[in-house]
Amino acid sequence: MDVKLNERGLLVVISGPSGVGKGTIRKALFEMPDNNFCYSVSMTTRKPREGEVDGVDYFFVSREEFERRIKQKQFLEYAEFVGEYYGTPLEYVEKKLSEGKEVIIEIEVQGALQVREKMPEAVFVFIVPPSKQVLYDRLMKRGTEQTKDIEKRIDKAEREYHLAYKYDYIVVNDDVYNAADRIYAIIRAEHAKTERSIHMYTKLMEGKVNGKQKH
Numbered sequence: 668m669d670v671k672l673n674e675r676g677l678l679v680v681i682s683g684p685s686g687v688g689k690g691t692i693r694k695a696l697f698e699m700p701d702n703n704f705c706y707s708v709s710m711t712t713r714k715p716r717e718g719e720v721d722g723v724d725y726f727f728v729s730r731e732e733f734e735r736r737i738k739q740k741q742f743l744e745y746a747e748f749v750g751e752y753y754g755t756p757l758e759y760v761e762k763k764l765s766e767g768k769e770v771i772i773e774i775e776v777q778g779a780l781q782v783r784e785k786m787p788e789a790v791f792v793f794i795v796p797p798s799k800q801v802l803y804d805r806l807m808k809r810g811t812e813q814t815k816d817i818e819k820r821i822d823k824a825e826r827e828y829h830l831a832y833k834y835d836y837i838v839v840n841d842d843v844y845n846a847a848d849r850i851y852a853i854i855r856a857e858h859a860k861t862e863r864s865i866h867m868y869t870k871l872m873e874g875k876v877n878g879k880q881k882h
């Protein structure tokens with residue numbers, strides 16, 4: 668049982684090129700013991716792939732609907748990726764952070780950079796493949812996109828590699844469980860950072876609050 672020194676949860680941005688394994692790592696992260704994670708389901712105009720479920724994998728909407736929500740400022744961030752919109756609904760993220768949950772979002776690079784501007788206190792993790800070849804092989808084998816789209820995704824990955832320096836952490840996806848384990852360690856360490864915990868710690872020492880027990 669830990670004493671929690673942060674009232675607000677942590678926003679964890681997992682980003683990196685398409686096909687690098689962000690989704691699989693995220694799922695492994697949710698299997699970690701004693702976690703307090705919530706996944707923010709994104710909204711997209713892309714068509715569902717076989718087996719994808721509306722409201723679980725994405726909220727699938729039309730372009731008109733997405734653009735209406737952009738106008739209403741309903742997104743924390745959004746981006747156009749290979750001709751389709753993808754965005755993070757703001758309300759859910761805010762609600763869960765204020766409940767003290769860790770909110771995990773899994774997004775591409777342009778969106779991550781927008782979050783960097785709006786919520787600099789978030790933690791930014793860039794996932795990279797062990798080699799470029801591994802990424803190409805994965806995209807080819809996945810079989811979910813047409814060749815034209817795979818080429819666009821590879822092209823985009825080439826440009827995204829150069830933006831890794833804008834992130835707080837780089838995690839190599841050499842093995843899904845190792846990568847998830849490293850991200851979990853990052854989250855725990857981030858919580859212990861003085862700038863995140865000094866406020867609550869001071870209040871505790873002054874006897875103004877009781878240590879919140881985290882089970």
Ligand code: 5GP
Nearest residue numbers: 685709745746748753754755773774775778
């Ligand atoms: P896919 O079509 O393969 O599901 O996703 C394409 C890319 O969009 C992936 O890199 C994925 O991480 C990213 N993505 C998914 N949801 C969001 C989102 O809400 N915002 C942004 N900016 N990117 C997203």
